[in-house]
Amino acid sequence: MTSTLPATATSREDAAALDVADPLAHFRDRYLPLAPGVTAYLDGNSLGRPLAAIAERSDAFIREQWAGRLIRGWSEGWMELPEQVGDELAAATLGAAAGQTLIADSTTINFYKTLxxxxxxxxxxxxxxxxxxxxxxxxxxxxxVVRDLGLEIAWLPGSVDGGVTVDALAEVLDERVAVVALSHVAYRSGHLADAAAITAATHRAGALVVWDLCHSVGACEIELDAWEVDFAVGCTYKFVGAGPGAPAFLYAAARHHDRLDQPLWGWLGRADPFEMEQGYRPAPGIRSMMSGTPSIPGVLAVREGARVIAEAGMPAVRAKAVALTELVVELADSWLAPEGFTLASPRDPARRGGHVSVARADARQVCAALVEAGVLPDFRTPDVVRLGVSPLPASFVEVWDALAVMREIGR
Amino acid sequence: MTSTLPATATSREDAAALDVADPLAHFRDRYLPLAPGVTAYLDGNSLGRPLAAIAERSDAFIREQWAGRLIRGWSEGWMELPEQVGDELAAATLGAAAGQTLIADSTTINFYKTLxxxxxxxxxxxxxxxxxxxxxxxxxxxxxVVRDLGLEIAWLPGSVDGGVTVDALAEVLDERVAVVALSHVAYRSGHLADAAAITAATHRAGALVVWDLCHSVGACEIELDAWEVDFAVGCTYKFVGAGPGAPAFLYAAARHHDRLDQPLWGWLGRADPFEMEQGYRPAPGIRSMMSGTPSIPGVLAVREGARVIAEAGMPAVRAKAVALTELVVELADSWLAPEGFTLASPRDPARRGGHVSVARADARQVCAALVEAGVLPDFRTPDVVRLGVSPLPASFVEVWDALAVMREIGR
Structure with missing residues (x-):
């Protein structure tokens, strides 16, 4: 989990040298260019930049596949895409063997189904x-769900360093707990949870986990099978870069497949859906977690995001995420702390996802001024500027320049 | 509901004359061409053909909006698109005033929420x-839902002419019925229900309706407000033509908005979602039926489908749907009945949607042979060939030629 890149930069030339040394630097050219006037994009943790391949393949899909194959497309491969691309994403970045991951619906719907x-x-x-x-x-x-089923919530006690920990979990984990549902990376602080340890502790108490990977997938190493995770969900429009509202993913461990029971029964989750028979009978395996018809162009955009991560290799992607966020932290310490900003993310890169948050009371105004100056960050109420650096399209000079603008604005 | 076009054709020249007289004929040029070797597309009731505008706008969206505006897109209009395009579809073809329709999720999810x-x-x-x-x-x-909530199903007795009727409903409608959930056009027979009468009968019994409009939207006139429908859902990839897996629509009548309670609570259905506050509090109006993040390219494709229907005008679209299906029925009578096919759709055009079904025991083989010959129909188990004629891209000569091929295959 530590960087293989030197992340220290004390001048813009140092930052440029980091880009020269970056083994992933050439991936930047795969992305469509930033608009004129935008010098830095630090919101890859909200909406990733588009790969040029997505524009090309999307157009080819409409003209060749949809217009050309029409209804035949469904029997020529579209129907299998949710599982196929799920497997591709799982291999690229989820640490999950085939047959346990689907691309469909939204994170909200997938979280409902897995919960x-x-x-x-x-x-x-x-x-x-x-x-x-x-x-x-x-x-x-x-x-x-608690209201519907007459259950209750056990709130984790106040977070440590903006995230969830095994110690905090221990305070609420007992034989009444059915499910522990947490975020791998906290959306506000960027805290990266020890998912392996939390999952193990949950299992020792006889409960199951549902991990939300929205803010970690594509920026952090994930080993769902090795960690023995039960269920996981996440979106694909952040570090995976599949576009606004692209379909989400859903993982259900194979050991649960013979007893999967989710209530959003739909025709694509049924065995033999085109028999149009009476009575719901779940499809075998992960397919029973499907409901309605997923967006095929959306699933194909996820494929492009998964492919580029697979090509770069998740260890290298993670190393660059660490190096980029280390540079953000360094510059925040040097330039922003004197102006009254405080670091609102973990200092330890092993406990940090793909974004760094800094806090100041006027964060909303700071963000507006940054956008005006061509640097796109993210604001989270009440006082947080989130600086999300997407490992594949972002550069060290981009981070340097963005933080330099922020220093000026923050004065 | 009657045709303004003469639908009788006793020769291919007659069919060509119908195309010349067709006031909507010029809309055919808006669609991307059929692939080489495909002479007729009669499955617009499963997956509509793509408008060229969808390919153009989709590419522009990725290159200009997504790449160019990035995260700013959400505050510059994307967030409002599910309601805006919902209103556009409602005005074009649902007979619904603004503020009652959303584009999001799949039909399955929307049906769950409205039910x-x-x-x-x-x-x-x-x-x-x-x-x-x-x-x-x-x-x-x-x-x-019945399993989850401890309710029961009242099955409508055997259908008349392949669809649902007020008389059939009367046999099961009593003070125990909470909801009547039916399809406006039956997916197999194409029977067009009298939605106004069924809704009125349902209300007289103190129950509410949820209409599935998947097979009627874009082919039949729909007046949700005038019929006093409570809830409706439908897909956009058939006659609306928004592409495989495009987001579905959902209608909830304004009179229910102050008591809307659907259980798929998500951040986009909450009041002030970006405050990230504790506790779910539904957004006002139709917005409370949202859950997660919808596909923005998908919603924009629905906009193109709605626009072309609005431009053509639903009365003219419906008139052409009637004329096209009348021609299918005529040719089925003349050419297919002698070969042992039986009409499996209503003869009365006022009771028929946008497709015509014909039945024969070897329908599966007939469909395969049709595809081989460049005519794309739809098969439904066990014995039905569905011939779906999408009013805007289809021509009378296309129908003539397709049925001529089918006559040869059926011999």
């Missing part, structure tokens, strides 16, 4: 553990 | 009416 499937495996237990810093959509889904 | 919202409005009732010929995904969702 309900996990609860169905622990019918005698009554509690779901989440934390207050969990991404809102997950908190809301848990609140709804 | 649960309808049930929440009738908490003291225990039954859901559906029919055996309802599209499978809807039957499966109802079966799951």
């Amino acid at each position: 309900r499937a996990a609860l169905a495996l622990r019918p005698d237990r009554t509690r779901i553990v989440i934390d207050r810093d969990h991404f809102p959509t997950n908190r809301f889904v848990v609140e709804s | 649960r919202a309808a049930l929440a409005l009738r908490p003291d009732r225990t039954r859901i009416v559906i029919d055996r010929d309802h599209f499978p995904t809807n039957r499966f969702v109802v079966e799951s």
Whole structure:
């Protein structure tokens, strides 16, 4: 989990030297250029930049596949794409063997399905553990399910360093807990949880985990199979770069497949869907987690994102994510701390995802001024500037220049 | 609901004359061409053909909007698109005033949400009416909800002419029924239900309706507001032509908005989603039916489909749908009946949607041979060939030629 790149830069020339030494630098050319006037994009943790291949393949899909094959496309491969591309994403960056991952629906819907499937495996237990810093959509889904099924929430006590820990979990984990549902990387602080240890602790208590990987996938190493994760979900429009509203992914460990029971029954989750028979009978394996028809152009965009990660190799991608965020932290210490900004992310890169948050009371105004100056960051209420550096399209000079602008604005 | 076009054709020249007289004929040029070797596309009721504008706008979206605006796109209009394009589709073809329609998720998910919202409005009732010929995904969702909530299904008795009628409904409608959930056009027979009368009968019994419009939208006139429909859903990849897996639509009547309660709570359905606050609080109006992030390219494709329908005008689109299906029925009578095919759709055009089904025991083989010969129909088990004629891209000569091929194959 440590960088193989030297991340120290005390001048813009140093930053440029880091780019020269960056083994992934050539991947930058795969992306469509930034618009005129935009000098730095530091919101890859909200919406990744488009690969040129996505524009090309999307156009080819419409003209050749959709217009050319029409309805035949479904029987010539589209129908299998949610699982195929799921397997490709799993191999590229989830550490999951084939047959356990789907691309479909949104993170919200997938979280609902996996949470309900996990609860169905622990019918005698009554509690779901989440934390207050969990991404809102997950908190809301848990609140709804708790209301529907007459369960209760066990809130994790106040987070340490902006994230979730085994120690915090120990305070609420008991034989009443059915499911522990947490974020691998906290959306606000960027804290990277020790998913292996939390999963193991959860299992020791007889409960199951549902990990939200939205903010870690494509920036952090993930080993779902090795960690013995039960269920996981995540979006593909951040570091995977599949575009606004691209379909999300869903992982369900093979050992649960013979008892998967999620309530959003749809025709594509049924065995032999085109028999149009009476009565729902789940399809074998991961397919039973499908509901309706997924966006085929969206799934194909996920394929492009998975391919570029696979080509770069996740260890190298992670190393660059660490090096980039180390540079952000260094410059925040040197340039922003004197102006009253405080680091709101872990200092230890082993506990940090792909973005760095800095806080100051006027963060909203700072973000507006950054956008005006051609640097695109992200604002999170009430006082956080999130600086998300997507490992494949971002450069060290881009980070240097962006932080230099921020120093001027922050004065 | 009657044709303004003469639909009788006793020669290919007659069919060509119908195309010359067709006021919508010029819309054919808006679509990307059929692939070499394909002479007729009669599966617009499964997957519509792409408008060239969708390819152009999709590419421009990726290059200019996504790459150019990046995260700013969300605050510059993307966030409002599900409602805006919902309103556009509603105005073009749903007969619904603004503020009641969303584009998001799949039909399956939207049906789940609207069914649960309808049930929440009738908490003291225990039954859901559906029919055996309802599209499978809807039957499966109802079966799951019934299991989850301890309700029961009241199956509509055997259909008349392949569809659902007020008389059939009367046999199961009583004070136990909370929701009547039916298809406006039956996916197999093409039977067009009298949605106004069925909705009125349902309301007289104190229950609510959820209409599935998948097979009627873009081919039949729909007046959701005038019919006082409660909820409706439908896909956009058939006659609306927004592409494989494009997001579906969802309608909830304004009179229910102050009590909408659907359980797939997500961040985009919450009031002030970017405040990231604790606790779910539904957004006002139709927005509370949102869950996660919808596909923005998908929503924009729906916009193109809605625009071309609006431009053509739904009365003219419906008139052409009637004229095209009348020609299919005529030729089926003349050419296919002698070969042992039977009409499996209503003869009365006022009771027929945008496709015509013909049945013969070897329908599967007939369909395979048609595809081989460059005519793309649709097969539905066990014995049905569905001939779906999409009013805007289809021509009368295309129908003539396709049925001529089918006559030869059927001999």
